[in-house]
Structure formats: structure tokens, C-alpha cells
Amino acid sequence: MRRVVLLRAVNVGGAKLPMAELREVAQQLGATNVSTFIASGNLLCDVDDPEAFDRALEQAIEQRFGFFREAVSRSPAELRDALAAHPFEIDAGRKVNHMYFLLRPPSPEQVRALLDRGLPEQLAVVGRDLHIRYAEGVAASKLTPALVLKTLGSHGTGRNLNTVEKLIALADV
Known part of the structure; x- marks a missing residue:
């Protein structure tokens, strides 16, 4: 299922999240056809279960980068x-x-x-x-x-x- 995942408040105020690393994390979580748009936390990908993916992405970002950011996705x-x-x-x-x-x-x-x-x-x-x-x-x-x-x-x-x-x-x- 194609999703646009929007992350809240990244690459502002010390919450640095390189888009190449965001793509890598998304792929590690099982997302396919992964891309990003500008450096403000816009991720495009295909996932099987959008809600589960969004919550897993939040946790993976917190574990890897040390800050929590909500993931809000839409088709x-x-x-x-x-x-x-x-x-x-x-x-x-x-x-x-x-x-x-x-x-x-x-x-x-x-x-x-x-x-x-x-x-x-x-x-x-x-x-x-x-x-x-x-x-x-x-x-x-x-x-x-x-x-x-x-x-x-x-x-x-x-x-x-x-x-x-x-x-x-x-x-x-």
C-alpha cells in the first residue's frame, strides 16, 4: 500500500535526521519503493500495514537518533x-x-x-x-x-x- 509518511519537526532545533538514513531505516522495517522529498521528513514508500509501520518508524528513529517524532501517514x-x-x-x-x-x-x-x-x-x-x-x-x-x-x-x-x-x-x- 502506497503511503506518504510525514514526520513532525525533523531537521529543526537539533533533531537532525538525514534523509538517506531515514530511507535506510524505512527499508529495514520492510518498506519498499522508498524515497524522500526535501529534508523535512517526507517519506514515500509502500508498506503492508501503515499503522504498524508508522509506529515502528517512530520507535526506530528514537532508538537510532535519540529523539521521538510522530509519524503521520496518508495514502x-x-x-x-x-x-x-x-x-x-x-x-x-x-x-x-x-x-x-x-x-x-x-x-x-x-x-x-x-x-x-x-x-x-x-x-x-x-x-x-x-x-x-x-x-x-x-x-x-x-x-x-x-x-x-x-x-x-x-x-x-x-x-x-x-x-x-x-x-x-x-x-x-
Whole structure:
């Protein structure tokens, strides 16, 4: 089964994970047709059991590199559906439009708690995906991974729409 595995917060803040070594770890765990895209933790591979592979990858990264990072995976079809569901204007500011892929879907109460925070970003949750249009760019935002975890109750990882589109194209080859 083809998967796009997104690792949270690698190659930032001391969590160094060379992509060649990520590919090696994935292959050791039984993944085939393995590739990566840019050095931010985007792994494309074929696996038999996505959930088991994701959890094994997290453990293998922790054992080999000394830090734990969540692995959030989607099929190419799930990424296409998420992209099609993006509710915000995309225009020329493509990099201000992001999707934050969650491990688990939040409850309606958790979604309301996030929306009620009064953040300047446009936000929408569709299933396991938080759609974001940043008001003033990612760097200036108060919508942090810690806030997402606190309000939505799930870890996740974000990618801009350009990256999501490229990952879909790479996964389909």
C-alpha cells in the first residue's frame, strides 16, 4: 500500500535526521519503493500495514537518533481528498495555505475550542486534517504545534499546499 509518511519537526532545533538514513531505516522495517522529498521528513514508500509501520518508524528513529517524532501517514488518495477539501482561497499566496495532518480526528468540542481562541488565521478541520490560511505567515503565528495538541488533542505535522501537491505527484509515480 502506497503511503506518504510525514514526520513532525525533523531537521529543526537539533533533531537532525538525514534523509538517506531515514530511507535506510524505512527499508529495514520492510518498506519498499522508498524515497524522500526535501529534508523535512517526507517519506514515500509502500508498506503492508501503515499503522504498524508508522509506529515502528517512530520507535526506530528514537532508538537510532535519540529523539521521538510522530509519524503521520496518508495514502495518495487521502492527500488528494484533503487538498480538494481545502476551503480557503489559494490565489498567489500558496505558501500561506497549509494543511496540518493529525494523527486522530478531534472531537467537535475540541474543534470549537480551537476556533474560539480568536486567532487571526482562517481555520477549518475536515476529518483528521486542519486546514490553515495564515494571516501573517507561519513564523508570526501563535498557532503552534503545542497549541494544536492542547486544543485538538492530537499531534500532527503541517505542510504548505505546494509540498502537498508535490508529494501527491511523487506518490503517483
